Amino acid sequence: MMRDQAETLRLKMLKSQGDLSRSIAIVSGKGGVGKSNFSTNFAHALLLQGKNVIIVDMDIGMGNIHILLGMAPRYSLKDYLLGNEELQEVINETSEGLHFISGGSGLDIVLEWSRDMFDRLIQAFEFLQQRYDFIIFDMGAGATQRSIELIIAVDEVIVISTTEPTSITDAYSMMKFICVQDPDKTFHLVSNRVSKGDDGNNAVIRLQYTMQKFLNKETTILGFLPEDPIVHKAVVAQQPFILLFPNAPISKRMIAIAETFIGTSSGQEFRQGEGFLGKLRNIFTKGRG
């Protein structure tokens, strides 16, 4: 109880100073729509704006953020959660100054979440919130119980969708699912792999309309990214396309998306209650009794 009060006070202080960090989950309905590539390039676009950014790869055991960044970190989130390493040991930094926590790869362990691990997760976020302007959670493929809980806990969600009708309906279902559990969530929409013939934001405009009409929920459109073979080239080169091809149209669109995002409100000032950490605690307490 004492601890919660102290925390609320601290969050209030941070809020009044206007430097409370923004926690963002990158999600999609189905997998393979470009979340991880979005995360790494969006993070660099924010870096270029002079922000402190960390990516947390939540695809534990199947992470690929470190691969996209061309890094081979020694430790992953798992090592921290299991209590084998301190948080500082699992935070890596690229030569561009991007910080990230690897999800680890090779399916070496299936995580059975314990109370201790959840406590450590909360402690980690407490630290990250003080240190970074933006905490980007690249969500994994499967909608596991823990990943849903994390999505519920973060302030903002960026939903990536392709222009395929199935991807759009999946994105809608995902947002509906989140909205039911947290009606105050701030949603941002991004269309990815838009082909030349397609009309830019068309798909997300329809998605936005559907959210408004059926869930009475406002969303913001951050923009769209074209289908571009340089994404594949950059993956092979293990470097973000925004660094490898800074003048490509897709890189310019990503910069614009980051600028639009920075200009949006996180919605935190409209939200009552406890914010990220409190929500995580609530979820845990509810879930585990």
Ligand SMILES: Nc1ncnc2c1ncn2[C@@H]1O[C@H](COP(=O)(O)OP(=O)(O)O)[C@@H](O)[C@H]1O
């Ligand atoms: N805008 C794009 N143009 C072309 N290919 C893309 C684009 N965005 C993503 N891809 C490709 O889609 C695949 C899946 O991307 P990834 O970021 O791993 O998706 P997710 O994390 O959602 O599973 C990758 O092979 C990537 O090269």
Ligand SMILES: [Mg+2]
């Ligand atoms: Mg991914």
